[in-house]
Amino acid sequence: MERAMLTDKDEKVRKALEKTRELSIPDEKTMPVLAKLLEEADGSWSLIKLDNYSVLIDAVLSADEEKKQSEGSSNGNRGKNLKVNDSPATLKKSYETRSATSGSSIQGVQNQPQLSNGDRKRKYKKKISDITKGSERVEISLVDDVGSEPMPKFTYIPHNIVYQSAYLHVSLARISDEDCCANCEGNCLSADFPCTCARETSGEYAYTNEGLLEEKFLDTCLKMKKEPDRFHKVYCKDCPLERDHNKGTHGKCDGHLIRKFIKECWRKCGCDMQCGNRVVQRGISCKLQVYFTQEGKGWGLRTLHDLPKGTFICEYIGEILTNTELYERNIRFSGERHTYPVTLDADWGSEKELKDEEALCLDATICGNVARFINHRCEDANMIDIPVEIETPDRHYYHIAFFTLRDVKAMDELTWDYMIDFNDKSHPVKAFRCCCGSESCRDKKTKGSQGKSERRKIVPAKKQSGSKVGALKRK
Numbered sequence: 001m002e003r004a005m006l007t008d009k010d011e012k013v014r015k016a017l018e019k020t021r022e023l024s025i026p027d028e029k030t031m032p033v034l035a036k037l038l039e040e041a042d043g044s045w046s047l048i049k050l051d052n053y054s055v056l057i058d059a060v061l062s063a064d065e066e067k068k069q070s071e072g073s074s075n076g077n078r079g080k081n082l083k084v085n086d087s088p089a090t091l092k093k094s095y096e097t098r099s100a101t102s103g104s105s106i107q108g109v110q111n112q113p114q115l116s117n118g119d120r121k122r123k124y125k126k127k128i129s130d131i132t133k134g135s136e137r138v139e140i141s142l143v144d145d146v147g148s149e150p151m152p153k154f155t156y157i158p159h160n161i162v163y164q165s166a167y168l169h170v171s172l173a174r175i176s177d178e179d180c181c182a183n184c185e186g187n188c189l190s191a192d193f194p195c196t197c198a199r200e201t202s203g204e205y206a207y208t209n210e211g212l213l214e215e216k217f218l219d220t221c222l223k224m225k226k227e228p229d230r231f232h233k234v235y236c237k238d239c240p241l242e243r244d245h246n247k248g249t250h251g252k253c254d255g256h257l258i259r260k261f262i263k264e265c266w267r268k269c270g271c272d273m274q275c276g277n278r279v280v281q282r283g284i285s286c287k288l289q290v291y292f293t294q295e296g297k298g299w300g301l302r303t304l305h306d307l308p309k310g311t312f313i314c315e316y317i318g319e320i321l322t323n324t325e326l327y328e329r330n331i332r333f334s335g336e337r338h339t340y341p342v343t344l345d346a347d348w349g350s351e352k353e354l355k356d357e358e359a360l361c362l363d364a365t366i367c368g369n370v371a372r373f374i375n376h377r378c379e380d381a382n383m384i385d386i387p388v389e390i391e392t393p394d395r396h397y398y399h400i401a402f403f404t405l406r407d408v409k410a411m412d413e414l415t416w417d418y419m420i421d422f423n424d425k426s427h428p429v430k431a432f433r434c435c436c437g438s439e440s441c442r443d444k445k446t447k448g449s450q451g452k453s454e455r456r457k458i459v460p461a462k463k464q465s466g467s468k469v470g471a472l473k474r475k
Ligand SMILES: C[S@@+](CC[C@H](N)C(=O)[O-])C[C@H]1O[C@@H](n2cnc3c(N)ncnc32)[C@H](O)[C@@H]1O
Pocket: 152, 296, 297, 298, 299, 300, 338, 340, 371, 372, 373, 374, 375, 376, 377, 431, 432, 433, 434, 435, 436, 455, 456, 457, 458, 459
């Protein structure tokens, strides 16, 4: 009866205390550390429960050691001064045995900062509780265990905004009857037949009833990215990516795939906001955290929850720039700061010629959302970018949404393959020395210097076909 009256949180606290009591750690030592860890993890219990509560136990022991040290004790053996029944040696051994036998394949734990003696310590030097300043449905914290890195300078925006000249014409009049489901009601996914909005995805919705991306759709998108040459490509007569604005010349187009789009229901549709075919437009719902990576990649993004395959994470948000504006911005920022542009070229293949003002990109350098922290990983990244049509059928502009490609564990970094061709010798701008750590890392030249971060300015490298990050030819 008493147990039944416990809240979910009480129950979780009780279980955590059970674990620490097993090591004879008194509750009064555990409780403040537990509260602090919960605050750092934005109330998420995934971290605390990780690895059979070893993160919590570790933090309690570390806190105790620190307290002892600050009280002037010269002997800093972990746990030595705990008032426990076991001797310190037994306690430490017990903890080490647990760590060794807990089968810690969880990357989140491996990614915790390691001290020279192998202990993990969670101490954040800097913390922002919500980088979105309340503009998203969820708070997104930023933590830095290292403490030496300057805070990222940018303005958080939750939606794309036209910088200046991009022609983005959104009007209800342009949405034809074939582009919306005016007669639907409630949730389109529970209707007897798929509505007009599912036409884009061959009459089947891209999303499941659980709000995940359909596996078949996800797998096809991945295949297009991995093996672009197996799909039909179209070549521009004058490719915006290959224009050399200085010389007024243009290089050969590498070819563009016509990528698969998700089409979500929107304003003219009869369904409601909770309709299962409106996932991306409802915004971020996962608990995410920006943190400073240990591998030399700068800031990165991680999840605080376990996530199933096909979960929508976030959009890539930035200023909408024309090809010309991006070119000018790249020159202006040259040598100053990294630029983070992503070209909106998913439908360029359907057009033979594109003017500079029609070729658009999203640049998150000055204004962007949490996606500007997503690092690159060669080949086995855990997310994919998928084009999404929402408010306009004009595909010069669309949304870029990130979905998980497999189940992802709490505290794992969320990564994306920028599709950079690191071996393109003809391109004058080298992107960055890749420290992704993947066995199939494509940046072979950096192998000898892995770990020594050489973070070069500017992302744009000549793209491989089907790529997203990258932009203009710069001579
Ligand atoms: C979109 S930003 C990602 C966030 C960035 N790490 C930061 O601190 O703001 C892209 C930049 O991150 C760095 N980066 C991303 N992936 C990397 C990788 N695998 N290895 C090294 N640096 C990487 C590069 O400097 C790149 O220009």
